[in-house]
Amino acid sequence: MRYVLAVLVEDKPGVLVRVAGLFSRRGYNIESLAVGKTVEPMVSRMTIEVEADEKILEQIIKQLYKLINVLKVSNLTQEPSVDRELVLIKVSADVGNRAEIQQIVETFRAKIVDVALNSIIIEVTGNQEKIEAITMLLSQYTILEVVRTGKIAILRGSKTIK
Amino acid sequence: MKMSGIQIVVEALKKELVDTVFCYPGGTSDNVVNQLTEADIRFVMYCHEQGAAHAADGYARATGKPGIVFSTSGPGSTSLVTGIATAYMDSVPMVIFTGHGMSANSVNDAYKDVDVFSITLPITKHSTVVESVSDLPRTIREAFHLATTGRCGPVLIDLPIHVQMDIGIFRYPKNIYMRGYNPVYNCHPGQVNKVAKVLAQANKPVIYAGGGIIYSGAHEELRQFAEKFSIPVTTTLMGLSGFPTGHPLALGMLGMHGTYWANMAVNEADVIIAAGARFDDRVTGRKSDFAKDATIIHVDIDPAEIGKNVRADIPIVGDIKQVLTQLLKKPGPENTEPWLAKINEWRRCAPMRYCQDADGEICPQFVIEQIYEQTEGKALITTEVGQHQMWTAQYYKFNKPRSFASSGGLGTMGYGFPASIGVQLGCPDDVVFCIAGDGSFQMNIRELATAVKYCLPVKVAIINNQHLGLVRQWQEMFFHSRYSSVVLQKGSPDFVKLAEAYGALGLRAQKPSEVIPVLQKALSTPGPVVIDFRVKTGENVFPMVPPNCPINEMVTTAK
Numbered sequence: 097m098r099y100v101l102a103v104l105v106e107d108k109p110g111v112l113v114r115v116a117g118l119f120s121r122r123g124y125n126i127e128s129l130a131v132g133k134t135v136e137p138m139v140s141r142m143t144i145e146v147e148a149d150e151k152i153l154e155q156i157i158k159q160l161y162k163l164i165n166v167l168k169v170s171n172l173t174q175e176p177s178v179d180r181e182l183v184l185i186k187v188s189a190d191v192g193n194r195a196e197i198q199q200i201v202e203t204f205r206a207k208i209v210d211v212a213l214n215s216i217i218i219e220v221t222g223n224q225e226k227i228e229a230i231t232m233l234l235s236q237y238t239i240l241e242v243v244r245t246g247k248i249a250i251l252r253g254s255k256t257i258k
Numbered sequence: 259m260k261m262s263g264i265q266i267v268v269e270a271l272k273k274e275l276v277d278t279v280f281c282y283p284g285g286t287s288d289n290v291v292n293q294l295t296e297a298d299i300r301f302v303m304y305c306h307e308q309g310a311a312h313a314a315d316g317y318a319r320a321t322g323k324p325g326i327v328f329s330t331s332g333p334g335s336t337s338l339v340t341g342i343a344t345a346y347m348d349s350v351p352m353v354i355f356t357g358h359g360m361s362a363n364s365v366n367d368a369y370k371d372v373d374v375f376s377i378t379l380p381i382t383k384h385s386t387v388v389e390s391v392s393d394l395p396r397t398i399r400e401a402f403h404l405a406t407t408g409r410c411g412p413v414l415i416d417l418p419i420h421v422q423m424d425i426g427i428f429r430y431p432k433n434i435y436m437r438g439y440n441p442v443y444n445c446h447p448g449q450v451n452k453v454a455k456v457l458a459q460a461n462k463p464v465i466y467a468g469g470g471i472i473y474s475g476a477h478e479e480l481r482q483f484a485e486k487f488s489i490p491v492t493t494t495l496m497g498l499s500g501f502p503t504g505h506p507l508a509l510g511m512l513g514m515h516g517t518y519w520a521n522m523a524v525n526e527a528d529v530i531i532a533a534g535a536r537f538d539d540r541v542t543g544r545k546s547d548f549a550k551d552a553t554i555i556h557v558d559i560d561p562a563e564i565g566k567n568v569r570a571d572i573p574i575v576g577d578i579k580q581v582l583t584q585l586l587k588k589p590g591p592e593n594t595e596p597w598l599a600k601i602n603e604w605r606r607c608a609p610m611r612y613c614q615d616a617d618g619e620i621c622p623q624f625v626i627e628q629i630y631e632q633t634e635g636k637a638l639i640t641t642e643v644g645q646h647q648m649w650t651a652q653y654y655k656f657n658k659p660r661s662f663a664s665s666g667g668l669g670t671m672g673y674g675f676p677a678s679i680g681v682q683l684g685c686p687d688d689v690v691f692c693i694a695g696d697g698s699f700q701m702n703i704r705e706l707a708t709a710v711k712y713c714l715p716v717k718v719a720i721i722n723n724q725h726l727g728l729v730r731q732w733q734e735m736f737f738h739s740r741y742s743s744v745v746l747q748k749g750s751p752d753f754v755k756l757a758e759a760y761g762a763l764g765l766r767a768q769k770p771s772e773v774i775p776v777l778q779k780a781l782s783t784p785g786p787v788v789i790d791f792r793v794k795t796g797e798n799v800f801p802m803v804p805p806n807c808p809i810n811e812m813v814t815t816a817k
């Protein structure tokens with residue numbers, strides 16, 4: 097199963113290597129990882145998507161807690177939360193099919209952020225289903241390049257992770 | 259008070275009551291060595307950084323105090339790697355200082371520069387590259403705290419030369435708060451009650467005690483607990499000195515080379531209390547068959563150990579000493595007599611034995627038993643890795659905690675001898691024996707120079723079977739005696755002459771009748787002694803659970 101973890105870490109040198117090293121060393125699979133600062137100075141937040149079973153997930157959480165720079169690990173998978181990912185997709189396009197692509201883009205409330213003679217760049221923000229759906233539709237044209245930020249997630253309501 | 263980074267380090271060591279540091283000099287650690295000479299801290303120089311690291315580890319295991327290591331940058335720090343990994347696997351507290359070139363980062367591949375921080379990430383409990391002299395006091399305070407609390411382990415501090423030279427203020431923090439580090443010592447009372455309930459119903463309970471018993475200082479509580487409820491105790495290699503081997507409730511070691519009755523007891527138990535142990539594969543054999551019918555209670559200070567290898571029916575996170583203290587106040591099993599009788603039957607049907615023929619070759623087991631006899635069981639023992647290590651675990655009787663140091667988790671050949679020097683430094687009044695294999699001893703044999711230089715009277719008993727015995731045994735048993743690279747006859751030095759070349763005493767025993775006199779001679783010699791015991795070459799360690807078999811399927815004797 098795929099799990100989403102929110103991991104608060106101290107903003108110390110090497111903390112990313114520690115977390116990444118832990119996953120690779122113990123053979124856990126990271127599907128995506130996104131890191132950024134939080135409102136609290138010197139604390140960063142990682143959103144990590146992992147593919148694991150329940151037993152391994154428990155180990156992952158415990159092993160993360162063993163890292164001194166890890167402050168908090170929350171499993172958001174079952175919690176009511178909002179998750180998003182931002183994707184930039186470069187599609188081969190010309191006058192002939194640009195309008196068609198534009199229609200798909202509009203239906204998904206995505207954006208065209210760059211147009212060139214033979215290509216366009218589309219920016220999509222959304223959850224996994226939306227991103228998969230638009231990627232699937234765009235694949236009938238030639239997708240030249242895709243960049244993804246990795247998922248970020250936040251709890252719904254006033255509850256926070258501190 | 260204003261002072262240089264290096265002086266800060268030395269002042270901090272004084273605050274931490276460090277009396278001994280283990281080191282090897284070099285461009286980026288010379289300053290420390292100079293300063294240490296002035297402070298009243300003994301620094302012991304080894305022949306190789308690996309030796310220094312193992313010695314610090316041995317010192318820590320014997321005394322319970324953290325082992326302190328200093329090395330220079332680059333090759334100095336890479337030479338520490340095996341020593342750090344050995345300590346990490348066995349949860350030994352150490353604080354390691356490595357020197358570093360001009361900047362905090364290895365940006366330009368400067369001379370003698372290596373990214374020791376990254377290299378040691380997976381083998382340290384924590385590590386820090388100090389960026390500014392103002393961070394130094396807190397970093398050191400934190401390192402000692404981390405190394406010696408919770409599940410202990412090695413902590414590394416990388417000290418760039420500019421931090422060593424810069425002038426800073428020494429203010430050593432009394433209290434520290436680390437938001438991401440809160441080891442749990444007090445166990446959950448609800449869990450203790452659950453355990454008590456299960457124990458009260460138990461008919462066939464077994465305690466499976468690991469190194470955590472010794473580290474937690476819980477040996478006395480363990481003995482009381484076992485005696486109060488008549489529960490038999492088996493220990494891991496790491497837990498050997500945590501419960502007296504001669505005790506009527508002692509089952510000896512369990513696992514691959516454990517006793518038959520310990521393994522049978524664990525296999526048939528209805529309740530297993532695992533205390534400070536981690537269900538290593540050498541202990542459990544085939545995991546899916548391990549203690550299938552037992553309720554497993556797992557007590558450990560490290561929550562990540564619980565449920566990692568084997569299911570835990572009742573987990574208890576906390577300090578074992580406290581858990582056992584709580585359990586002592588609760589009800590326990592009512593009558594284990596039938597169970598103990600059953601275990602004794604197993605004991606009778608496959609006793610530990612060997613046959614020392616008076617005119618034959620020396621049996622390795624005989625040497626080990628005689629070391630116990632001749633030292634009246636008072637020696638502190640270290641071992642290398644191999645058959646001799648297993649025979650020591652099987653035939654030596656350990657009576658007091660911290661009297662045994664061996665590389666359990668990593669299985670590092672080359673650990674035992676330098677570690678024995680560290681043990682002797684920490685316990686100058688004790689007799690220290692290193693039981694070594696002729697293969698392993700050669701890995702760090704150069705530290706004989708250290709033992710001689712500092713007049714440390716360690717005794718090395720080489721169980722010389724002229725083979726890499728354990729590997730030979732595996733090739734014999736599992737590869738149809740197709741031997742490869744296990745014979746040491748050719749190329750091995752004359753250990754007696756070698757000892758003499760270093761200025762130590764070298765002795766040799768070739769016949770059973772020579773064993774006792776040689777040991778007596780060694781014990782009456784004030785300096786370091788190396789004894790070359792020429793033992794039977796083909797002897798195997800039994801009983802044995804073949805790899806990946808259930809632990810009740812033991813091979814008990816040679817075919």
Ligand SMILES: Cc1ncc(C[n+]2csc(CCOP(=O)(O)OP(=O)(O)O)c2C)c(N)n1
Nearest residue numbers: 644645646669671695696697698726727728
């Ligand atoms: C550094 C290292 N290299 C290799 C091994 C693999 N190994 C385990 S036991 C052993 C043989 C040890 O031989 P010896 O020290 O003579 O002891 P014996 O088994 O003969 O008692 C070897 C090679 C190891 N444990 N550590």
